[in-house]
Amino acid sequence: MKVAIVTGASSGLGRAYAQQISKSMDVDELWLIARREERLVGLAASLPQDCRLMALDLTQKASMEILEKTLAEERPEVSILVCAAGFGKFGRAEDLTAEETEDMIALNCRAAAEVTRLCIPYLKRGSRILEVASCAAFQPLPGMNLYAATKAFLLHYTRALRQELSNREIEVTAVCPYWLKTEFIEVARQTGNPNAVRRTPFAMRPEAVAAWSLTMNRLGAAVVTCGPIPLVMRMGSKLLPAGVPMALWDRLRR
Helix, strand or coil: CEEEEEECCCCHHHHHHHHHHHHHCCCCEEEEEECCHHHHHHHHHCCCCEEEEEECCCCCHHHHHHHHHHHHHHCCEEEEEEECCCCCCCCCHHHCCHHHHHHHHHHHHHHHHHHHHHHHHHCCCCCEEEEECCHHHHCCCCCCHHHHHHHHHHHHHHHHHHHHCHHHCCEEEEECCCCECCCHHHHHCCCCCHHHCCCCCCCECHHHHHHHHHHHHHCCCCEECCCHHHHHHHHHHHHCCCHHHHHHHHHHHC
């Protein structure tokens, strides 16, 4: 049985990936993972393929155990894995609560790496992995410090993972978009310092990001920026001292 596994599938970019995969890939079943079961039910009803709904909180060890057990029992061929679960919070390091700090690291870093680890034995030649990072991964971002750091972890993790799996001919891509027209910004402002980032211009449509990154993954891209602004950020981080992008970001966010 060929399956596609998408985390963070209840909304935003994860939902867009599930819809795009349903239209463009030949899989027997979609495994949709997110905390909000009612949203997964609504998404599954709109897709033509059979869907396995897994209402899991990936910050919890028990959820990983459920996923591991399900994989061991079903032994599917994982044709594509998309790790899109994640969230961010605006604010300086001192503005975040202990829970916000812990959960952001747990979901953006540990959960993505652990879900990937669990799925690797079920990947075959030609399987595909997309890890959703962010253009925030390219440089430190004061006022959004922890989020950017978690995405930098995921970017480096994904690039090394690509090398590790290359002998099995598995395509691995880090997806690094700009702001998205999703719930992300609303959630990010629910913090002790919501005005740490005042402006979020030129947000991108999640549907466009999902379609483009799936295409570029199929073509073998290691990193996909999905637009001109994140591409400039990526190039700037390579050419300029870290203090220059940080200073520009400080002006833009206020």
